[in-house]
Amino acid sequence: MPTKHDVERFFSRGHRQYVPHLSVDCVIFGFHDGDLKLLLLKWKNSDIWVLPGGYVRWRESLDAAAHRVLRERTGLRRLYLKQFHAFGGMDRREGDIRRLFATLGVTAPRTAWPLERVVSIGYYALVDFSKVRPKGDYLSDRCEWCPIEVRPRLAFDHDVIATTALDSLRESLDAGTLEASLLPARFTMPELQRLHEAILGRSLDRRNFQKRMLERRVVERLSLRRAGGAHRSPFLYRFAASRSR
């Protein structure tokens, strides 16, 4: 738990460690129970939800900063990471940061460097839901998966960042290399279809989907079936070797 002193020190000295005016924000996608989900943080003593993110250190590339944030929030060292857009409009509502610090009992000095304009580099990450151990940062008391369809409203311009990330993910879906990061090593065709549907936000025809997946040679059928209920035991698939993790 950060003390008031810690926060005041961040205001007075943080710009020696971090490049001012520059941050990374991470849209972390996971797939679970048929839903595409986002990993979100809730700030302490408030109902303010945000994307995981952070300032960039002076001796750290943008990609390294994103990996650091992702490692701290998910516990994962390796994941699919893509920079998709830089957000630098005049309407980013940096003023929301005042609300954050107010919840910690700190009134930010009027000229404090974190209150100046910040340009944020957006990254999205695709992770294996089952391997993530969500962990909040020192400003948050919750770090949770939320289905994208029913997520809380996000502070700053983070809803725009999340929506833009989803658009970018959709555009890349045809390449057929992304899904491997979101599914376990073995999966059924209905699970793969449900993932595509969750990303695209619409339902797909079962026969056409299966036909297209097999024609693209992205996945290959194993000789195994999922042990299941009495009525059916669907075949298992995996991503073709050249495209797997």
Next chain:
Amino acid sequence: MPTKHDVERFFSRGHRQYVPHLSVDCVIFGFHDGDLKLLLLKWKNSDIWVLPGGYVRWRESLDAAAHRVLRERTGLRRLYLKQFHAFGGMDRREGDIRRLFATLGVTAPRTAWPLERVVSIGYYALVDFSKVRPKGDYLSDRCEWCPIEVRPRLAFDHDVIATTALDSLRESLDAGTLEASLLPARFTMPELQRLHEAILGRSLDRRNFQKRMLERRVVERLSLRRAGGAHRSPFLYRFAASRSR
């Protein structure tokens, strides 16, 4: 022509006007004489070539900064503009800026803000070559179109930025909306094919190309032919209405 005093003033006061550590760089593509070309600047008193770019003002979005740079270098107020990547590695060779100022007779103070790390937001622009009036900035003595295949080596990481822009342009080519920004209102099929070849860096089969373009309904044939030599007068095409500028 900037005086030594102007430059020293930029070092001492520029950070009041511009966000430090943040710039935009613009990869300006034009198509002429069958070549895809880039608009480049040469710094005064040197053989150093760079992409057009600049710092971002405090009260200016990233997009507005890119439009400002593009307007100043090309004279165009409207053009196809796309943000494609943020460059923030540790190997951007900001030290090259010392060489620049040395050519102007100014030794930059060791702690000057323009010598600190800069993250650059990359934009590419597609322009109608015939409408551009190239104009250098106050640091340059030449502003010229160079074919991408035979361009000079660029300072900083600008070669990486230009190459990444070209990759991004190639990925977007299939959408069939980009070419309208690079060609005049009426063009022949061989001109359109040559544009695709220049972007892709390889030759294409004439029959397949024509078939694909017409099937995609991106272009439509006019009842006009280009008046030409004795042997042939090719049909003219234009981009279909819904996709034209």
